[in-house]
Amino acid sequence: MSKRSILLGNEAIARGIVEAGCEIATAYPGTPSSEILPAVAAYSDQLGTKTAVEWGANEKVAYEMAVSASFGGKRTCCIMKQVGLNVAADPFMSTAHFDLKGGFLLVVSDDPGPHSSQTEQDSRYFAMFAKVPCFDPSTAEEAKEMVFDAYDLSEKHGIVTMLRPTGKVDHARQDVPLRDEVLPPRKDEFKKDPKRWVCLPAGVKVNHPRLNDKNDAIRNEFEEDYGKYNYVVPAKGTVRLGIIAGGTTFAFLSDMIRTSGRDDIEILKIGTPVPLPVKLCDEFIARHEKVLVLEQTYPVIETQLNDRTKIMGRWNGFVPRAGELLPELIEGIIAECLGDKVETSIDEDVRSAMEEMHVTPRPPMLCPGCPHRASFFAIRKALPKAINPSDIGCYTLGIMQKGVDSAIDMGAAVTAASGFYLASKVDGEERPVVATIGDSTFFHSGLTGLASAVYNRHAFVLAILDNRITAMTGGQSSPNVGTKLRKGDQGVQIDLEQVCRGCGVSYIKTVEAYDVNENVDVVKDAWAYAWENKEPAVLIFKHPCITILKEPPTPRPVRVDPEVCIGCKYCITSFNCPGLVFDESSKKAYIDERYCVNCGVCMSVCPHGAIVSREEA
Amino acid sequence: MQFVIVGTGGQGILFASKSLGHIAMEKGRSVVGSEVHGMAQRGGSVVSHFKVGEYLSPLVKVGEADVLLAFDQNEAVRNLHYLRDGGKLVVNLYDPEAFENDRLQSSLDRRKIEVHPVEGYSILKEHMGGRFLFLNVLILGAMCGAGVGGVSMDEMSQAIRDLAPARFVDENLKVLKLGYEAAR
Ligand code: SF4
Ligand code: SF4
Numbered sequence: 065m066s067k068r069s070i071l072l073g074n075e076a077i078a079r080g081i082v083e084a085g086c087e088i089a090t091a092y093p094g095t096p097s098s099e100i101l102p103a104v105a106a107y108s109d110q111l112g113t114k115t116a117v118e119w120g121a122n123e124k125v126a127y128e129m130a131v132s133a134s135f136g137g138k139r140t141c142c143i144m145k146q147v148g149l150n151v152a153a154d155p156f157m158s159t160a161h162f163d164l165k166g167g168f169l170l171v172v173s174d175d176p177g178p179h180s181s182q183t184e185q186d187s188r189y190f191a192m193f194a195k196v197p198c199f200d201p202s203t204a205e206e207a208k209e210m211v212f213d214a215y216d217l218s219e220k221h222g223i224v225t226m227l228r229p230t231g232k233v234d235h236a237r238q239d240v241p242l243r244d245e246v247l248p249p250r251k252d253e254f255k256k257d258p259k260r261w262v263c264l265p266a267g268v269k270v271n272h273p274r275l276n277d278k279n280d281a282i283r284n285e286f287e288e289d290y291g292k293y294n295y296v297v298p299a300k301g302t303v304r305l306g307i308i309a310g311g312t313t314f315a316f317l318s319d320m321i322r323t324s325g326r327d328d329i330e331i332l333k334i335g336t337p338v339p340l341p342v343k344l345c346d347e348f349i350a351r352h353e354k355v356l357v358l359e360q361t362y363p364v365i366e367t368q369l370n371d372r373t374k375i376m377g378r379w380n381g382f383v384p385r386a387g388e389l390l391p392e393l394i395e396g397i398i399a400e401c402l403g404d405k406v407e408t409s410i411d412e413d414v415r416s417a418m419e420e421m422h423v424t425p426r427p428p429m430l431c432p433g434c435p436h437r438a439s440f441f442a443i444r445k446a447l448p449k450a451i452n453p454s455d456i457g458c459y460t461l462g463i464m465q466k467g468v469d470s471a472i473d474m475g476a477a478v479t480a481a482s483g484f485y486l487a488s489k490v491d492g493e494e495r496p497v498v499a500t501i502g503d504s505t506f507f508h509s510g511l512t513g514l515a516s517a518v519y520n521r522h523a524f525v526l527a528i529l530d531n532r533i534t535a536m537t538g539g540q541s542s543p544n545v546g547t548k549l550r551k552g553d554q555g556v557q558i559d560l561e562q563v564c565r566g567c568g569v570s571y572i573k574t575v576e577a578y579d580v581n582e583n584v585d586v587v588k589d590a591w592a593y594a595w596e597n598k599e600p601a602v603l604i605f606k607h608p609c610i611t612i613l614k615e616p617p618t619p620r621p622v623r624v625d626p627e628v629c630i631g632c633k634y635c636i637t638s639f640n641c642p643g644l645v646f647d648e649s650s651k652k653a654y655i656d657e658r659y660c661v662n663c664g665v666c667m668s669v670c671p672h673g674a675i676v677s678r679e680e681a
Numbered sequence: 682m683q684f685v686i687v688g689t690g691g692q693g694i695l696f697a698s699k700s701l702g703h704i705a706m707e708k709g710r711s712v713v714g715s716e717v718h719g720m721a722q723r724g725g726s727v728v729s730h731f732k733v734g735e736y737l738s739p740l741v742k743v744g745e746a747d748v749l750l751a752f753d754q755n756e757a758v759r760n761l762h763y764l765r766d767g768g769k770l771v772v773n774l775y776d777p778e779a780f781e782n783d784r785l786q787s788s789l790d791r792r793k794i795e796v797h798p799v800e801g802y803s804i805l806k807e808h809m810g811g812r813f814l815f816l817n818v819l820i821l822g823a824m825c826g827a828g829v830g831g832v833s834m835d836e837m838s839q840a841i842r843d844l845a846p847a848r849f850v851d852e853n854l855k856v857l858k859l860g861y862e863a864a865r
Contacts, residue, residue, distance in 0.1 A: 070702045070712060095718055180718070203713075203737050231718075236739035237702060237731075238713040315738035322735065323745075391742035413788035414761055421779050423755045426689055428725035458722065538718065642724030658775065658802060658813060659691075659724055 073204035073229060073236040077171060078103030080211030085247030086141050086169070088116045088133040090126040092508065093537040094145030095180040096231035097173035101143055102540075105550050111246050117549050119540060122474070122508040123148035127155045127170070131224070134166035135261055136254030139215055139247075141169040146187050147473065148172070151509070153190070156224070158263045160194035161271040163222040166250060167215035170196075174230045176361040177388040180536075182456065182473060184386060186362035191226045191338040195275050197282050198226040198338040199293070202314040204238040206335065210293070217285075221278045226338075230360050232312045232388075283339040293335025294344055301327030304402055306352030308345060308365060310334040313358040316391045329398070334359075340368040349374065356382070356401050360389055376401060422648075430461045432643040433661035435577035435607030436500075436529050440467030441639055441669065442580045443498050443527060446587035450496035453480035455510070457502040458536045458609075459529050464640040467500065475509025477501040481524040481600075482517045496591045497524035503560065504534040504542035511567065514600065518568035523594040525587065526602045528560060529577070531609040539612055564602045571599075577607035580668040610661065620664025621678040624653045629674035639669045682831055683741045684714075684731040685763040688752025688773075691723030693817030697750060698731045700821060700840040704832055705733045707839075715739035726756060733831075748830045750820055752801075754780050766792045769829040771864065773801040773820060797827035799863045808859055815856040818845075822860020834861055 071079065078100045081089060091101040101117055108115035116133075120126025123144045130142035144152060149172050156170070172190070175181040191198035199214050201207035207229050214225040259267065286294060297318070307329055309317055314333050320326055332348040334340070337359070349355050349371070357366045357377035366377040376382035383389070383397055399406045417423075430437045440462040443452065454460060454468040455477035462468045470480050481499035488495040501510050506528050514526065534540040541547040546557025561572050571593045575583055586603060594601040624644075631651040635644055643660030646653050653674070666675050684701060688694050698714050705712045714731035730741040741763060749764050751757030751772040764770065770789075774780055777800065789796060801819050809815055818841060825834040838854060845853045 068706075070706055072716065098718070232715055232739055235716045235718050236713060237698065237716055238739070239706060239711050312738060312740075316740065316742075319736050319738045320742075391738065391740050392744075395742065411762065411788055411792075413784040413791075414758065417782045417785035417788065418758055420784065421755065421758065421782055423758045425759060426724060426726045426756075428690070428722050431691070431723040434722075461722065536722075657811070 068239045068241050070237060071204060071240045072099055073207060073233045073238070074099035075103040076204040076208040076238070076240045077211060077227070077229065079107050079240070079242060080208035081141055081169070082107040082111055082113055082115060083243050083246050084139065084212050084215050085249055086115060086139045086215075087113070087249055088130055088138060088140040089143065090118050090120050090130040091143035092120055092123045092126050092148055093534055093540040094148050094173075095537050096175055096234040097143055097145045097171065098537040098540065099234070100171060102549060109550075113246055113249070119549055121543060123152040124155060127152040131155065131159050131168050134164060134168040136252035137166040137250045138252050139167040139250060141171060143171040144173075145181065146172055146174045146185050147181055147183055149187055149190055151474070156190070157194050160196045160224050161263070161268065161275055163260060163274065164218065164224065165222065167218040168224050169211065169214050169218060169227060170224055171227045171229070173234050174228060174361065176230055179231060182471075184361050186360070186364055187226065187228045188337050188364040189362055191228070192364065194224070195279050196224045196226055196338070197336065198228050200310045200335055200337050201227070201229050201233050202311055202333070202335065204233055204236045205240045206293070207233055208240055210335070213290070217282065221282060223275075223278050223282075230311055279339050283341065286336045286339065286341040287343050290336055290341075293333070294341050295333055296348065297331040297333060299327055299330040303330045303352070304328040305398065306330050306332065306348060306355045307358055307398075308332045308334060308348065308355060309358045310337055310365060311360045313360060313389050313394060316394055317358070320391070320395065328402075334365055337365050340365055342368065342370060345369055346371075354401065356398070358383065358389060358394060358397070361386070428461060429464055429640065429642060430458060431610055432641050432659045433610040433663040433665075434458070435531055435605065435609070436462060437465060437639065437641060438580050438607070438665045439500070439527065439529055439577045439583070439605040440465040442583035443467060443500070443587050444638065446584045447496045447498060447591060450498045450591070451484045453477050453484060453497070453499045455501040455505045457505050457534070459500050459502055462500065465638060474505050475501075475513055477505075478510045478513030478517060478526060481526065482513065482520070482522045485522045485524050494595060496595070498527060498587065498591065499524055500527045500529055502534070503528060503530040503532070503544050504540070506560070507543045507558075511563070514564065514569070515567045517600045521598045522600055523598050524600055525590045525594055526600055528602065528604045530560060530604050530606045533609045533612050535609040535611065539609075560604055569600055569602050570597075571601035572604070573602075574604040574606055577605040578663070578665055580665060617663070619662035620667070621662045622664055622667055622675050623655055623678045625674050625676050626650070626652050628672055629653055629670075630672055632672070634671060635666060635669050635675065639666055641666060682733045682748070683746045684748045684750060684830065685741050685746040685760060686729045686731065686750040686752075687756040687760045688727055689723070689756065690725045690727050692727070692752045693814060694727050694729050694752060696817045696844070697821060698729050700837065700844060701731055701733070701830070701832070703840045703844060704836045707836070711735055713737065713739050726759070728760060748824070750824060752816060752820055758785060761788070761794075764792070764794055767794070769795045769797065769827070771797045771799070771820060771824045771827055771829065773816065774798045775802055795829070797823060797829065797864050799823040799860060804859055804863060805856075809852070809856060815853070818853045818856045819860035822857040823864035826861035826864035
C-alpha cells in the first residue's frame with residue numbers, strides 16, 4: 065500500500081480487478097457501471113498485465129464469455145448494470161449451481177434513484193435468488209478492497225461472487241490506496257469433465273444441495289472472518305437507537321456522527337448482505353429497544369432477519385419503499401425514529417422567486433445538434449398517426465419530440481413493433497408503425513426480434529439511428545463501428561445493411577439523418593413498401609453523435625426572423641432543441657447562443673419559414 | 682470544506698471538481714465527491730458534490746455546503762438550499778436583471794449568503810470569441826478572485842497547468858485570469 069490517488073469509484077473497482085490478477089474481463093456498458101471496463105484496460109496496460117478486455121454484444125454474451133474463461137482456473141470477471149443482469153440472468157442462475165474452478169467475479173451496479181435506468185431493482189435480491197454471496201461496498205475504497213476478498217471466496221468455494229456497488233459508489237471520486245504489485249496470473253488448465261461443466265437436469269440433484277452447503281459455510285465465514293466489512297460502530301454517548309446499515313447509507317451515517325457530533329446511535333455495518341450474517345444481526349437487535357434498517361434499495365437485509373418485530377425499515381414502510389436514501393432523508397427518518405423535532409426549511413422567498421423567474425428543472429434532453437432529433441422530426445412529420453415504439457439509449461429522449469410511444473427494455477423497439485402490428489392486423493386496419501432503435505442496441509438484442517418479424521411477415525418500419533457510438537453511456541464502440549476497447553485494437557466492422565439483408569429484409573436504405581426534408585418522403589415510401597409486402601422495411605439514419613466529432617462540421621448559423629415568426633411555438637414543441645427558446649414577453653422564438661451549435665437543422669422545421677440562415681439576414 | 686457545483690450538461694462541470702480534488706490532494710487532504718454520469722446530455726441539469734476533509738459519503742447534505750459554484754443562474758436558485766447560512770455563492774449570470782428579483786435577494790440577505798456574480802458569457806464573447814467551453818475555468822478563476830473555497834490563484838493556476846490538455850494551457854490560464862479579475 066504505497067500511494068494514494070484520486071479515483072472514480074469505477075476506476076477503483078477496475079484497479080482492484082487488475083491488481084487481483086484478473087485476466088479476462090468483459091462487460092456491456094450501462095450507467096452507472098460503464099467506466100469500469102475501460103479502466104481495467106488502462107490499468108492493465110499501466111501495470112503490464114495481459115488482461116483481455118472485451119465489450120460483449122450484450123450482457124448475456126459478456127457473462128458467458130467471462131465465466132467460461134474461468135473454468136480452467138483463471139480469474140475472470142464480468143461487469144454490467146442492474147438491468148443488464150436481467151439479460152444475463154439465464155447463465156447467472158445456471159453457473160451459480162456450478163462448482164467453479166477459477167475465481168469469477170460479477171460486478172453489478174445498481175441505480176437507486178434511479179438516475180439512468182428503467183428500474184430500481186436491487187441486485188442483492190438476484191444474489192439471494194441465485195444463492196450467491198454478495199459484497200455491498202460503502203465507499204470506493206471499500207469496493208476496491210472487496211474485489212480481492214470476492215476472488216478469494218470465489219476460488220475457495222468454487223462459486224460465483226457478486227460485487228454490488230450503487231451509483232454513488234461508482235461515481236464517487238475519492239482518494240484510494242494503490243498497490244504496486246499485481247497478484248500472479250493463474251494457468252489455464254481446463255479439464256474435460258461433463259459432469260462439472262455441462263448443465264443437465266440430472267446434475268441439479270447434486271448441484272443444488274452442494275450450493276446450499278456452500279451458502280451455510282459462507283454465512284459462517286461472514287459471521288466470523290469478515291470483521292472488516294461487518295462490524296459494530298459503538299455510540300460515544302448513551303445509546304438511543306441501533307441502526308443496521310450497508311452501502312452508501314453507512315457512509316452518510318459515519319459523516320453525520322463525525323460532523324454533527326451525534327453520539328446516541330450505535331451502528332451495525334453490514335458489507336456482506338447475502339448470505340446475511342444473521343447471528344451478528346440477532347445479537348445487535350437483542351441489545352436495542354428499536355432498530356432501524358437503512359439499505360438501498362429493497363429490504364434485503366431486513367427480510368433475512370429472524371425476528372422483525374422491533375425493526376423499522378423498508379419492508380414495513382417506515383423507510384420509504386422506493387427511491388434513493390439521500391442524506392437529508394436519512395436525517396429525517398432518524399429524527400422521526402427518536403421522536404425528535406424535524407425542521408422543515410422550505411424557503412418561501414426562494415420558492416416564489418423561482419416562480420417569478422420561471423426557474424424550472426431542465427430534464428435531460430437530446431443535445432443541440434443531435435442527429436436523433438432530426439430523425440424523429442422527419443419520422444413524425446412523415447407519418448403523424450404512426451405508433452412509435454422505441455428503445456433504451458439517448459433516443460429514448462425522443463419522447464420530447466413526441467417520437468417515442470413505448471420503450472420497454474433493450475431491443476424491444478423491434479418486438480414491440482411486431483406487437484403493435486399484430487394488434488392492428490387482428491382488426492384488419494392499416495396503422496403505420498415506425499420503430500426507432502440505436503446501432504449498439506440493435507446488436508444488443510434487436511437482431512433476434514428482426515429475424516422473428518421477417519419470418520412472421522410483420523409490417524413496420526424499423527429506423528436504426530446509427531450515430532456510430534453507444535452514446536448515452538459515454539461513447540463505447542459497437543460492432544458496426546468496428547473499433548475495440550483497447551486503443552489500436554481493430555475489430556471487424558459489421559455492416560448494418562448486410563446484417564439486415566442476412567435476416568431476410570429486402571427493403572433497406574441508408575440516409576443522412578440531417579436531411580429532414582428528404583427523409584420525410586423516405587419514411588413514407590418505406591411504410592408503403594412494408595404495408596404492401598407485409599414485411600419489415602429498414603431505414604438507417606446515419607450521422608455521428610455530436611459528442612464524438614473531432615472536427616466541428618461547417619457551421620450553418622441561423623436566426624429567427626422576428627418579422628416572420630408568428631409565435632406558434634411549433635418549433636419548440638416539435639423540435640425541442642435547447643438552442644431554440646421562446647421569449648414569453650415578445651411571443652417570438654429566438655436562438656439561445658449558449659447552447660446552439662450551428663447545425664442549421666431547424667431551418668427545415670419552421671412551417672412559416674421564420675428560421676433562416678444568418679447570412680441571409 | 683463542502684462544495685456543490687451546479688449547471689447544465691456540456692458546461693464542463695466535472696473539470697471543476699477534478700481541479701479542486703487535484704489541489705486538495707497536493708496538500709495531502711482527503712477528498713470525496715460524486716460525479717454525474719449518464720442522461721446528462723447537453724442542456725440538462727447537472728449537480729456535482731465535492732468534499733475536502735475526513736468524509737466518507739460523497740453527498741453534501743442540504744444546508745451544509747460552504748460554497749455553491751453555479752455555472753447557470755437558474756440552477757443556482759434551484760440549488761440554493763444546499764448552501765448553509767453564511768455560505769458563499771459564485772454564480773454565472775446570464776440575465777442579471779432577473780437575478781435582481783426582490784424575493785430572491787431578501788432570502789440571500791436574510792441567510793447572509795455572500796454572492797459573487799460574474800457575467801461569464803459576455804466576458805467570453807468579448808475576450809474569447811464566444812468560445813463558451815472555457816466557462817468552467819472562468820468560474821474557477823472567479824472563485825479564486827472572490828477568495829472563497831480556500832484555494833489560491835497560484836494553486837489553481839498550477840492545477841490548470843497539470844490538468845488541461847497541453848495545447849490549451851495558455852488559453853485556459855488567460856481565461857482563469859479573466860475570471861479572477863471579474864470577481865475581485
Ligand atoms: S450524446 Fe450524442 S446521441 Fe446522445 S443526445 Fe447527445 S448528440 Fe444525441
Ligand atoms: S420560429 Fe416558426 S415554428 Fe417557431 S414559433 Fe416562430 S413561427 Fe412558430
